[in-house]
Amino acid sequence: MAFELKNTVPWGRNLEEYSNMFNLTDSDLDCRIISFGDGPASFNSEMTENGKRVVSIDPIYEFSQKELQQKIEETKEMVLEQTKNNLENFVWTKIKNIQELEKIRISAMTKFLQDYEDGKMTGRYINHELPNKTDFEDLSFDLGLSSHFLILYSQLGLSFHISSITEMLRVAKEIRIFPILNLDAKKTDLLVNLIEYFETNYIVNIEKVDYEFQKNGNEMLIIKRK
Numbered sequence: 001m002a003f004e005l006k007n008t009v010p011w012g013r014n015l016e017e018y019s020n021m022f023n024l025t026d027s028d029l030d031c032r033i034i035s036f037g038d039g040p041a042s043f044n045s046e047m048t049e050n051g052k053r054v055v056s057i058d059p060i061y062e063f064s065q066k067e068l069q070q071k072i073e074e075t076k077e078m079v080l081e082q083t084k085n086n087l088e089n090f091v092w093t094k095i096k097n098i099q100e101l102e103k104i105r106i107s108a109m110t111k112f113l114q115d116y117e118d119g120k121m122t123g124r125y126i127n128h129e130l131p132n133k134t135d136f137e138d139l140s141f142d143l144g145l146s147s148h149f150l151i152l153y154s155q156l157g158l159s160f161h162i163s164s165i166t167e168m169l170r171v172a173k174e175i176r177i178f179p180i181l182n183l184d185a186k187k188t189d190l191l192v193n194l195i196e197y198f199e200t201n202y203i204v205n206i207e208k209v210d211y212e213f214q215k216n217g218n219e220m221l222i223i224k225r226k
């Protein structure tokens with residue numbers, strides 16, 4: 001059965017998962033990081049706790065903590081149900097079953113919710129929608145990330161992706177996108193077209209990572225300045 005999520009959904013991962021998805025080294029973690037489509041991930045909250053610097057960008061940050069909590073509740077059943085219906089699309093080694101998946105995700109999203117008001121006040125959670133231009137100066141960040149947003153939601157289309165990645169590359173020296181599969185765990189023409197487009201002016205690589213939940217989803221796309 002195809003994995004059907006009409007729009008992107010608020011669903012959050014944790015720092016350990018981000019570190020594995022993006023091969024984040026100690027020196028990467030010390031960089032100035034901007035993370036797009038961060039939603040209710042606990043990456044920013046855990047990084048801040050560790051004294052690191054992350055700015056998260058997402059249109060869901062227009063909502064209050066209470067509204068987000070409600071949206072997460074609504075999303076939870078739908079995502080878990082879709083995952084249950086597509087068990088064969090996933091690798092159940094690190095995360096053993098649906099119950100464990102729910103536990104890990106809820107723990108990450110609870111951390112996010114607890115940190116949200118403080119992070120919003122201090123400018124760590126910014127309500128903004130790609131591909132619109134952000135308020136940041138060129139190259140304000142060392143690293144730009146997109147976890148489970150760009151490429152995964154391939155239905156957003158090529159021109160959306162080109163404009164969004166162009167904005168990410170304006171504000172960050174290097175960007176990393178994970179995964180490079182769509183919601184049906186397939187590589188699409190979108191990936192091929194993006195590589196072709198950006199490799200004219202940038203260094204583009206696909207790198208293996210130590211994270212695989214979607215079957216064969218253990219690679220990230222890296223684009224950096226020449």
Ligand SMILES: C[S@@+](CC[C@H](N)C(=O)[O-])C[C@H]1O[C@@H](n2cnc3c(N)ncnc32)[C@H](O)[C@@H]1O
Pocket residue numbers: 008009010011012013014036037038039040041057058059060128129130131146147148149
């Ligand atoms: C599946 S969630 C991934 C959350 C987080 N990055 C993670 O991996 O745990 C996808 C996120 O993309 C965000 N998103 C959707 N459209 C966006 C846009 N145009 N610009 C920035 N973020 C967007 C959604 O609001 C949602 O929070």
